[in-house]
Structure formats: structure tokens, C-alpha cells
Amino acid sequence: MTQPLPTATHWGNYLIDRAGDGELRVTPSGSDPDPSPIGRSLTATHDPDHRIARPAVRLGYYRDREHSDTTGRGREPFVEVDWEEALDIAAGALRSTRERAGNRAIYGGSYGWASAGRFHHTQGQIHRFLRIFGGYTASVDTYSFAAAEVTIPHVLGMNAYYAARQSPTTEEIARHCARIVFFGGAAARNAQVNPGSFGAHGYRDHLAALRAAGVDTINIGPVRDDLEPVLAARWIPCRPGSDVAIMLALVHTLLTEDLHDRAFLHRYTVGFDRFADYVTGRADGEPKTPEWAAALSEVPAAEIRELARLLARERCVIGLPYALQRAEHGEQTYWAAWALAAALGYIGLPGGGVLMGTGSGMTNGMQRRRLPFEIAALPQPPNPVAAVVPVARLTDMLERPGETVDYNGRVLTYPHIDLVYWAGGNPFHHHQDLNRLRRAWNRPRTVIVNEIGWTSTARLADIVLPSTAAQEREDFAAARVDHWLSPMRAALPPYREARDDYAIFAALADRLGFGPQFTEGRTARQWVEHLWQTTVDNAAAAGITLPDYNEFRSGAPIDLRPRLPESRHVLERFRDDPDRHPLGTPSGRIEIFSRTVADFGYSDCPGHPAWFPAREWLGSPRAQRFPLHLLSHQPATRLHSQLDYGATSRESKIRDREPLRMHPADAAARALHDGDIVRVFNDRGALLAGLRLTDAVRPGVVHMATGAWYDPLDPGDPKSLDVHGNPNTVTHDIGTSSLAQGPSVNSCLVQIERYAGDLPPLRIHRPPELIPAGQVGAHPT
Ligand SMILES: Nc1nc2c(c(=O)[nH]1)N[C@H]1C(S)=C(S)[C@@H](COP(=O)(O)OP(=O)(O)OC[C@H]3O[C@@H](n4cnc5c(=O)[nH]c(N)nc54)[C@H](O)[C@@H]3O)O[C@H]1N2
Ligand SMILES: Nc1nc2c(c(=O)[nH]1)N[C@H]1C(S)=C(S)[C@@H](COP(=O)(O)OP(=O)(O)OC[C@H]3O[C@@H](n4cnc5c(=O)[nH]c(N)nc54)[C@H](O)[C@@H]3O)O[C@H]1N2
């Protein structure tokens, strides 16, 4: 038995030790009233079927280096090598790529959540390393929020996450607001997670407070249980992708019945007249009436009309999950919601306006409290390479070097990428249309991946460098959206030969001649202490006293909440006096019409919110062939693909396949039964899933979590059946529009049939074929 030591994850704080029988024991931190069950999966930390034990190099790359046949990725076995050899090979590839093609040919976007921990944060490590090395092609925006990240600054003149943190608090909603109208709910499963750390889960308390206050809730969306039953919400089951049509029709009713807040629109917004001309049809001959929206959304016109009157009568707030903008024309959903909120006129009043990022944003208990100081992070020198690519245009970039792409008023040129370095993310989980990515992935000569486990991405790399997991390192965790500071200790030794990303990059930097610049002469432990001490100094300057490092590391997580001042929201000050407190938009007002966006001249994103049918939705011609709308959501049982092999995730599967939820009527039409294994397909690919029937999902829609490790039946065939259930086998890899080029995950049509063949075993839960270095000569391939 050992002493329980603390670790922190994106889903909460835990203590880890070994029980008498040697089994890992994971205990949620005592200060968390509602810990996430995902934590239990941490007992799989040292699982030998999934962890990478030693550095490994793909056989063809081991033999031919940068001249290897890259189609061997995913097909060939790996040669296990010692660290010296692996680092020499990786450093050689970095050096020769730079000499041959320049730093721009190195893609280091490396998007991904990695693990909690300020110092060992993998993205910070890889970006610092590549910057000092001379730079890399970077990515911009996120898979989470790209369309809003680009749109909201044009509309509100502020960063979209900053705007999301200006949302009214639960307490204010409970006190001042009659109802919340959600488009897509506020899924409780998503409230388990915060980027950085999560000291205490308070979502259930928030729901209870809303319920106790009698706040009326409405969920407009295809899935009833995106809101917890405790709220007893009215469910309006619209078609996915039709939300903008409903919002426009709500505005249409407000206009025609003179229920809109003229005074608010006049004083606080610009361009509403142009938008109103579009809504009434004066501009394009198509009035956006409730009848018009009913045909698109399948929500009865009378219900839309009645809803508009209800919203105008009493103060309400509009709730939007991130998912709503993770679809083709996702820019429009967020913009239209702000236009609707402006027409209602509650913006900036207590409890009114818009809640952005429901299911994530309203859950963390920060409410109006902001950390008045910076939490230190690994310093980042500037990136000498200016080239950037929108994060979700990864495959386009690899496929079409030299071609251009529109992005937020700029024309970007895709660089020629010859080396991909990924650390702390899993693109073969997170990217859309994985079969297409696999073909494009063959283009660079070299792929290097630092990973904890044998993920699909690690298996498609040339050089795999095994990294430690957060539970094997000392660090501390904190987040801008949390009010806890949590110590992290090395509760477990590193798995086999795994090394910290820091040690990996320091060793590469040594070989490439900039070791001292990268490390600044500090060990990992010295860096952690240095970042803590910097944080202590920053806090002291803001009048907050924190303990020194030794006291902190041996104590419990620190709750800063009682010491944080409550702040006023930007939109409240704006409401008080828009001339003294203008927004950061060109007009200083909420831009219902943006001259800036209009002048970009994009046919797929005009200067005001507008209805655009997606290429794939239930109203499109393609629905004849693929009549089910697939929504792939965040998993309740894990963080994306992380710990998919842990107990919490695996116990949720159906005969080892990821569950997919379907309405009984759609199942009956296909003679399908609960528990069946089904084939989900379209002309991009196919996957297997385990069927769950429920009337919580409306007919025509199927609902499935992301994150099951992509497990192609034939790893050499880039059109192969994924036998495990990763929805990105079938999702559509297109930008949201020329404005944001975000991911369009939720615009996806499929067909589903019973899987008749023998059920193939999962191979992703066994390591790939590994050859000891000494035996390469003897290997037949
Ligand atoms: N279809 C569909 N696709 C989606 C989404 C969706 O809703 N539907 N959601 C999208 C969204 S919002 C997001 S944010 C992305 C998430 O996509 P990712 O962030 O890529 O997903 P994760 O599974 O969190 O991947 C993190 C990886 O980092 C590894 N890792 C963890 N700690 C360390 C470490 O210390 N060192 C190293 N080297 N590696 C480490 C983990 O093993 C894991 O493989 O997915 C996107 N994809
Ligand atoms: N447990 C857990 N929690 C997480 C994460 C995780 O991996 N695991 N990931 C975190 C991350 S990275 C992010 S970005 C956030 C993401 O948070 P979100 O993007 O908000 O989450 P999703 O689960 O993708 O979607 C929420 C719901 O939106 C609904 N929806 C989808 N399309 C439409 C539509 O067209 N119209 C309407 N009305 N509704 C629609 C779906 O029914 C879906 O269940 O969650 C975070 N929370």
C-alpha cells in the first residue's frame, strides 16, 4: 500500500494509490460534491494493452527514413528502439525537413486536449519547442467553437469565450428571469468537463436552483434528454440544422405583431432594419413566416407564433450549446440568436440575454467571479512562421498545398507540409471524414507522435515517442473557468520507458543545438516550482496570498472562490450607457448587420444572419438516399477519446461497439431491435455501432458519442469499415462557411442497416505488431 497522492484531470480531482492487492485505487477529491464517473477509468492508467512501452518506428520508415513508402502507415509493424535511436531519427527528420523545405513545412498545430497540468501541458511544450526550432505552421481556432470564435467578435466586438463568460448567472436567472429557451439543451454529461481543471461539480445544484425558482424551460432540439428531467422542460423536437429558420420566424412574429423592443434596437444595435427587411421578405421576396419555418423545422407554425409572444411577454434568456455552431453555416446560429435576443431587448438586464456554451459554460460555479491574476504557463517565444490554417481544414491543407482558402476576410495559402508533429491530440478521433484524412495523411514524408497510448493516430505515425500520463508527473492544475488551484503529484511511476513530453522535447532540442534555450537550465520539477512561484507573485500583486510551493504540494486543492470579487459584465455596462461603454465593434453597438462581414463578399455568409440549408440535413435531396441525420455528441463516459479503454467507457458499449440511439419508429422501419449491431454508412464510409432504442431522440435523427477509437477492419484500406464506432468515419469534412471554416460535424446524413456479417473483434484494444530492434533483419516484410 502507498500513500494516496492527488492528481487533477479535466473532469475533476482524484487521489490515487495502490490497494493491498496492488490494484490501483482512485478516490474522488473530498471537496467535489458530485464527482464524475469518468475518474474510475484512471485505474486503467498502466494497462499494458493500451500504453506505449518503448519508442517505436514504423518498419518501412526504420529502413528507408524519409524515402519510405508512406502508404505503409497503419499497415506495417513497428520496430521497438531505444530512446537514443528514436530521438536521433526524430531529430534527423526535423533537421532535414527544415533544410529541405523550411520550417513552414512542419505542421505543429497539434490540436488536442492532452491532460490537465500547467507545466506538462503538451500543447505548451510542443509549441515552445517548435518555436525555438524556428517555427511551424500553426492552426487557428478550435473544433469546439470555431464558427462562434470568428463570428462573435464581429457581432459583439469581443472574444467569443469572453462573451460566453459574461452569461447571466443561475442565481440571476432564478431571481429575474421567467424562462430559458434552449436550442439544443444543456447536456448534463458535458458539465463533467472543464479545460484545465475542475475542482467541484456544481451542475446539479444549478439545475435544482432553477427548478426551485420555477423557471420555465423549453428545449428546442432533436434530443429530449439534452436537458435533465428535473427541469421538466417542454420539448419542441425540431429537425437538426433548422434552428436559424425558427429564430427568424420568431423575429418575424415579433415584427409583424409589433412585439419587438424598438427602443433597445435603436439605442444598442446597428443594422436591424436591413435584417428586418430580410426577415419580412422585403429584401428577397421570401417572408420568414412561422409557416415558412414550420416546413423546414417540422415545428408547427402556431407553436412558433405562440412562443414568440411568450418570449416577448416576460424576461427570458436564450441558451445555446457549442454544438449548434459545429455544423455547416454554424456562424448563422449564433448570430441569429443574438439578433433574436436583441429584438426581445433583454440583453444586459439581470438574468436576460444569451447563454453561450450551455452544458459547459453555466456549470463551473465561477459565475461572476474572475481570477484577478494570471496563472503562469510555459513561456512562448513568437512563432517565426506566419502561416496559419483553420484547425478543421487539416485534410484540405495536406491534400492541396499551394491552393488558397478564404478565412475571415483573408485569403490563406495552404503550405506544403512535409513533416507532421502531433503531441497531446488525436486527429484520428477528432477530425471529420477519417477515410479522407487517411489518404491525405500519406503525403508528408514524416509523422512524429508523442502519445500515452496506442491510439489510432499513434498507429498511423512513423515515429512514436511514449509519453507519461499526468498521474505519473508532478505539476499543478488551474483553469480560467475554475476557482480551484490543485496540486498534482506523481502518484504512479512512469509506465515502462515512457518519458515526460518535456524530457522528450529537451532531448530533441539538445540534438538540434538549442537545449539550454528550451530548458533554461531547469529540471521539470524546477519549472513547476518556478511557474507556481510566478503564480504566487501574480496573486500577491492582486492582493491574494497563496502558500509557497512546498506547503501547496502537500496540501489539499485551494478554493479561491470566497476571495474572488464579483465583476460587472461588459454588456451590463453597455446597457447602462452605450456611449460611455461602447462595444469593440466598429459601430460600438451590437452589429445585427456587419459592414465588415458584408464587405468580405462571401456568398455563403452575408452581412446579417440568414437562413442557409446545409448540404446535408433532413430537408436536402441527399436525404432520399441517406435518410437519417447523425448527430455526434460529446461522450458521457470519457473525455473525447481519452480512456476509451477504461471501465466507465467500456461498460457502456454494446458487444464492444459504441452505442447509437435511434427512435423506435426508425428501428421498426428497418426491422432493427435494441442491442443489434448496425452498420452506419454513407458514401464516405461505414462504421459499426450498437443500437439503443429511445423516444428521447426524434424520428429521423440518430445520436451517437464521439471518441470510440477508430478501428478499421483493414488498416491498409483507406475505405475500410470501422468496426468500433467512430462517427467521424462518416462525417462531412467541409468548412462552416468562408467566414470561419470551422468543423461541420453535425451536418451529416447516413443510412443504417443491420450488420449481417460475423462480428469482427476489435483490434484497437491490442497493441500493434511490435518487432524488437535486433530482429528487423529477420522480418519477412
Ligand atoms: N464527430 C465529432 N467529432 C468531434 C467532436 C464532435 O462533437 N463530433 N467534437 C470535437 C471537439 S469539440 C473536440 S475539442 C475534439 C477533441 O479532440 P482531441 O482533443 O484530439 O481528443 P482527446 O481524446 O482529448 O485527445 C487527446 C490525446 O492526447 C493524449 N494525451 C493526454 N495527455 C497527454 C500527455 O501528457 N502527453 C501526450 N503526448 N499525449 C497526451 C491522449 O492520450 C489523447 O490521445 O474532437 C472534435 N471532434
Ligand atoms: N463528458 C464529457 N463532457 C465534455 C466533453 C467530453 O468529451 N466528455 N467535451 C467538452 C468539449 S471539448 C466541448 S467543446 C463541450 C461541447 O459541448 P457541445 O458542443 O454543446 O456538446 P454536444 O454533446 O456535441 O452537443 C450538445 C447537443 O446539441 C444538440 N444538437 C446538435 N445539433 C443540433 C441542432 O442542429 N439543433 C439543435 N437544436 N440541437 C442540436 C445535440 O442533441 C447534442 O446532444 O463539451 C465538453 N464536455
Ligand SMILES: [Mo]
Ligand atoms: Mo471541444
